[in-house]
Amino acid sequence: MHNRSLELGVGAFVIAAMVGLLVLALNVSGLRFQADDDVYYLYARFENLSGLSERAKVSMSGVTIGRVVEIKLDTQDYVAVVKMAVEKGVPLSLDTSASVLTAGLLGEKYIGLSVGADEETLLNGDFIEDTQSSIVLEELIGQFLFSRSNE
Amino acid sequence: MINTLAQTGARCLLVCQLIGRSGVFLINILGWGKGFKAPCHRVIKQIHHVGVLSLPIIVVAGIFVGMVLALQGYSILSSYGSQEAIGQMVALSLLREFGPVVTALLFVGRAGSALTAEIGLMKTTEQLSAMEIMGVDPFKRVFSPRLWAGVISLPLLATLFSLLGIFGGAFVAVNLLGVYEGSYWANMQGSVLFFDDVIKGLIKALVFAFVITWIALFHGWNARPTSEGISQATTATVVQGSLAVLGLDFILTAVMLGGF
Incomplete structure (x- = not known):
């Protein structure tokens, strides 16, 4: 029932999008978490x-x-x-x-x-x-x- | 004369009924009053169907929209002698508008139509009734995971769309048009705000996702159980979903930019 490759694909998709958001935050909008x-x-x-x-x-x-x-x-x-x-x-x-x-x-x-x-x-x-x-x-x-x- | 009046009235009542039905349908999906959560592995399976399988079209569209924006923007901006602002223009138009809207429109066509057809066929072959007879709640098992999968997938797809568009734009502007690479990125970083541009774009995508998936599921559920009925329901999903995206986009933009 739990299809492993399907879950891997979804996981990769979600992580790719999260990394994308991080790049948008740091590289595109120049957000700095400056202390x-x-x-x-x-x-x-x-x-x-x-x-x-x-x-x-x-x-x-x-x-x-x-x-x-x-x-x-x-x-x-x-x-x-x-x-x-x-x-x-x-x-x-x-x-x-x-x-x-x-x-x-x-x-x-x-x-x-x-x-x-x-x-x-x-x-x-x-x-x-x-x-x-x-x-x-x-x-x-x-x-x-x-x-x-x-x- | 009386007949026309009666027809108009009947049509209005039909529309009201449809809106009411879709509202009740949504309440059932969200499980208000019952408080159930969608089972995780079903949501993951649906994310695979609506999200992961939509990736190729989103990736290709994102890169090409970014490249076209850079080409068009360059020809306009160069007449003011400010080609360096092209990074800013590409990034802002992608993050604020093109990312959420184009992704949502592609999502209606790619995932929304598939959802409607799938559920319409489930209804036609009486799978939904069979579930109810077996004591399985189709809202919990079929509809709810699909709604959450759509709501999760579309913002993620929109993020990737914008990101790839910005890199596509960078490729055209820097490598083909000869804009200095440093000024492409520096201008962008100087003008794009994380909360005002990136997050507000994602909020738009979230709203679009919710509305599109709702419309798609409702039309599938409401379809007449014939092959013609399914085809009409799928068409209605694509048409109404696209119009809803464009209309909501105007309202959301007006509210977020604070024009009123």
């Missing part, structure tokens, strides 16, 4: 994020060193507060500056950090003070038209 010990969290205030989303990259000189974890609106000053998880192995000096950048002309938004000179480093929960918002194309065009009409 909290491996990262520290930094915050930064931006006037305008314009399209930066959670899980966006945080990079320094083009190397990804972390991800955006959370985006909130600070209702006191009405600026965006971005929480970033940065790898523990990358100490950042106190006067590091952060800016919202775009990969290519129409690519995804990411946060670019540029190196500072201070010898002290940022600790878990610190704010990056020196920030630069993303360039909004509409504003740029508006400024250009405005300056042309003044001439």
Whole structure:
């Protein structure tokens, strides 16, 4: 009654699909089971994020060193507060500056950090003070038209 | 005039009756109130029939859909100069839409029609009545394992479909069209979310599986016990199953994307 080859086939099918799901999780969606010990969290205030989303990259000189974890609106000053998880192995000096950048002309938004000179480093929960918002194309065009009409 | 009215009424009553019957049928399969579980080895046997034997068509379809998506996507994206986004496009469209929907449509044709024909023939040859006379509950022995087998198999098939599609797309994009391999995968990983894309796609597949198997079993059970009746029931399974998949897909997508 219990057909062995049939059971083997079903088992192989189920396991293949489970492995497939695992590949989808790890390789395709880039899911990482990252322990909290491996990262520290930094915050930064931006006037305008314009399209930066959670899980966006945080990079320094083009190397990804972390991800955006959370985006909130600070209702006191009405600026965006971005929480970033940065790898523990990358100490950042106190006067590091952060800016919202775009990969290519129409690519995804990411946060670019540029190196500072201070010898002290940022600790878990610190704010990056020196920030630069993303360039909004509409504003740029508006400024250009405005300056042309003044001439 | 009165006759047309009466005919419309009769037709409406017939539809209501059918919906009611299918509901009662489903409650019987699930064994509500009786609380029985489907015997494991019967479920495994049915998974073999609806799942493992559907693999060849799913594998071939997955690879080819992925390859076609890459070709089509490349020609559109290259007119914006953003060929690198092709990995993202292939992966998202497969995981969110093509994986669950195309797998479900193939599943209706491959497994749903077979279920209806099998059960219809069981009814025609009075095997179901014979079981009842022997004191064997056909819902427990015949219907319930088939329903669970369908519900288990289709999400697994959809997973494999999407996965193979993504690799098929990678083959075309990287080897034939010359997109840089690193950007194909990196763009994909940057934009695909595990819970929002992969899991929601699987939830869709789960719902489709449940509805398709229900429709297929009901039509088999409800078939007129003639060879013509079985053929009509099989046609009804394929037509209604496909339409149900497409209609439900719209509703599920609207709910999951939060459009309303």
